[in-house]
Amino acid sequence: MTVSRVLRNRGDVSAATRERVLAAAKHLGYVPNKIAGALASSRVNLVAVVIPSLSNLVFPEVINGISSVLEDTELQPVLGVTHYRPEQEEKVLYEMLSWRPSGVIIAGLERSEASRAMLRNSGIPVVEIMDVDGEAVDSVVGISHKRAGRMMAQAIIDSGYRRIGFLGSKMPLDHRARKRLEGFTDALDAAGMSLADQEFYEGGSGFGKGREMTQAILERTPDLDFLYYSNDLNGAGGMLYCLEKGIDIPGELGMAGFNRIDLLDGLPMQLATMDSCRREIGEAAARIIAERAGADNATGGEQVVLMPTLTLGDTLQRN
Amino acid sequence: MTVSRVLRNRGDVSAATRERVLAAAKHLGYVPNKIAGALASSRVNLVAVVIPSLSNLVFPEVINGISSVLEDTELQPVLGVTHYRPEQEEKVLYEMLSWRPSGVIIAGLERSEASRAMLRNSGIPVVEIMDVDGEAVDSVVGISHKRAGRMMAQAIIDSGYRRIGFLGSKMPLDHRARKRLEGFTDALDAAGMSLADQEFYEGGSGFGKGREMTQAILERTPDLDFLYYSNDLNGAGGMLYCLEKGIDIPGELGMAGFNRIDLLDGLPMQLATMDSCRREIGEAAARIIAERAGADNATGGEQVVLMPTLTLGDTLQRN
DNA sequence: TTGAAAGCGCTAACAA
DNA sequence: TTGTTAGCGCTTTCAA
Secondary structure, three states: OHHHHHHOOOOOOOHHHHHHHHHHHHHHOOOOOHHHHHHHHOOOOEEEEEEOOOOOOHHHHHHHHHHHHHOOOOOEEEEEEOOOOHHHHHHHHHHHHOOOOOEEEEEOOOOOHHHHHHHHHOOOOEEEEEEOOOOOOOEEEEEOHHHHHHHHHHHHHHOOOOOEEEEEEOOOOOHHHHHHHHHHHHHHHHOOOOOOEEEEEOOOOOHHHHHHHHHHHHHHOOOOOEEEEOOHHHHHHHHHHHHHOOOOOOOOOEEEOOEOOHHHOOOOOOOEEEEOOHHHHHHHHHHHHHHHHHOOOOOOOOEEEOOOOEEOOOOOOOO | OHHHHHHOOOOOOOHHHHHHHHHHHHHHOOOOOHHHHHHHHOOOOEEEEEEOOOOOOHHHHHHHHHHHHHOOOOOEEEEEEOOOOHHHHHHHHHHHHOOOOOEEEEEOOOOOHHHHHHHHHOOOOEEEEEEOOOOOOOEEEEEOHHHHHHHHHHHHHHOOOOOEEEEEEOOOOOHHHHHHHHHHHHHHHHOOOOOOEEEEEOOOOOHHHHHHHHHHHHHHOOOOOEEEEOOHHHHHHHHHHHHHOOOOOOOOOEEEOOEOOHHHOOOOOOOEEEEOOHHHHHHHHHHHHHHHHHOOOOOOOOEEEOOOOEEOOOOOOOO
C-alpha cells in the first residue's frame, strides 16, 4: 500500500500523505521487515564475503576495501570464514547462498567442484579475488602471485645475490603462497640457479617466528646471501635478528618479504617487499558487485589484474 | 509439506520417503530459500556485529573470537562498520535490525538515544562489548578502561617514575581511550602527581607515528622519565626511536603501551603493556547470544567483566 | 506418517 | 495519487 511506497520513496505520493506516514512510522518506532520485503521482491541487499582467515592481517584490509565501497550503496557485507578448509568453504557458501545475496566475493580460485557448481548455479555475480592464476567461475580481481614471485626473484638476481634461501609457511592449502614460490623458483631456474635452502613454519606469523626461522636457516646454511620470506612480518623479525647479530644488510645478506604491511614503516630498516594491493582488490570487487546489482544486465566475466609494485627498501640493493 | 520436514530433520518421516526427498533435492541442486523460511518461522540465524573500525588491529581479533564461537552453532555474523560516527551507527543498526537477527553484538556503551531505543525495542539479545564503564542496554562483556588506566599509572608510580608524558590519539569519539586516560590521570592525582606533558595524533597508528610523536614530546619536554602510549604500535615505534638515540630504557626513560599486540613479540625489547582481552570478549559475547538464541527464555542483563593483565616487559621496571 | 491450508509482512501489478 | 489484491517460498497447524 501507500506506506510501502513512502518508506521506499518510490512512485508518486503526495507530500502531505508522505509526512503523515513518516510521522506515524517514527512515532511507532517502526522498523521494516526486510525478510518479507526480500521475499516479495526477491532482492536482497547482502553481499557474501568468504575469506580463509581473519588472523592474517591481509584479510581485514580486503574487507576494509569492500566495506568502504559498499557503504555508499544499499549493500551490506556478510562474512564467512573458511579457515583454509574446502569443506568449510562449501558449508559457508551453502549457508550464504540460501540467503540469495546480491553477490559473492570469495578469496582464491581453488575450490571443490561442489563449491564451484554452487557459485555457477547461483545466478548472482561472483567475484573471485586475490589471485588471477587459474580458472574463474565468473569475475576475478587480483594479482598474479606467480608473476609476483618471478618479479622478486628477478630483482634479487639482478642485485647480484646468488645463495638464496626461502622462508615460508607450510600450509598446503595456501595456494597463493605456493604460487609465489613457484614463480620464484621458475625465475631462478631460468637464470640457471636454484634455492640454496628452505625453512617452513606452522602457526601464525610474527617477529618472533621470523627470528626463529632466520636463526635456524642461517645456522644450517651460513653462506646464504639472501632470504626471501613469504610474509613481511616474518621478514621484519628476521631483519631485527640479523641487525642484532651485526650482519651487514644488504651487503652481506639481503632480505625481502611480501605484502607491504604499512604498520611496519618505521622499523630500523625498510624491508624490501611487494604490495599485494589488498585494499584495491576489495574495492574493485565490491564495485563490480555494486554495478551489477544496480543494472541487472548480466554482463559478468570481468577480469581485473592489478600490478603489485616492488619496494626495494633498504634490504635489497647490493650492487 | 513433507519435504520441509525432511530437510530440517524434524517430525516423523519414514526412512523411505526421507531418502526419496533427499535424492530429489540433491538431483535438482536444491538450495533452500532462507528468506522464505525466516519469514514463516520468524527465526533468523544472523548475528549483527557492529564495530567502529577494521583498520585498528583490535577489531579483527574480536570478530575472530566471535566467529570461532559461532562456527559451532547455526549462527552467522553480519558485519557493520561505523567509523566511530554515531549517525553511521544509527544507520547500520537500523539496516541490521530490519533483518530481525538473532542477536546484536556492538562495541562500546556510548551511543545516540535513537540507537539505544532501537536496541531496547528490538526484543533480541544485545551484548555491548569492550567497555564496562557505563550503562548497558542489556548484556555487557568487556574490561574497565578506567581501571586499566589506573592500574598502569599505579605500576608506573610504584616503579619510581615521576615526570610522565602521555601520547594518544585525539579522536574525541574513542571513548575507551578517553576513559583510560581519565583513569590514568585519576591515579596520578591520587598520588599527588599530574601529567608532565601530552602529545596527540590523528590518523592511523604505527611505528612511524610513534617515532614522530616521541621525538616531538621529548624535544618539548626533555626531562620526562616515562611515556605512556594509548597504543602498543605507537609505543613500539617510540621504543625503537629511543633505542636508536641511545636512551637508556627503562632506567632513564620508561615506556608502556596498551593492547598487548602479539605480533610485536620479538622486538628488541618487550614493551610494557596491558592485555585488552579482545578475543575473550568476542568469544564471551558470542556465547551469550548463542545461548539465548537456543533457549528462548528471556534472561538477559549478563555482565562479564574481564581483568586485563599487566605485562611489565622490559620497559617498566626502574627500581 | 503424510497431506492440505493458512499465513509470515512485505512488493508489484492493477484498478479506482 | 491512492487502495486492493495476489503472491514470494517457506513453516506451522490441523486433519486425514
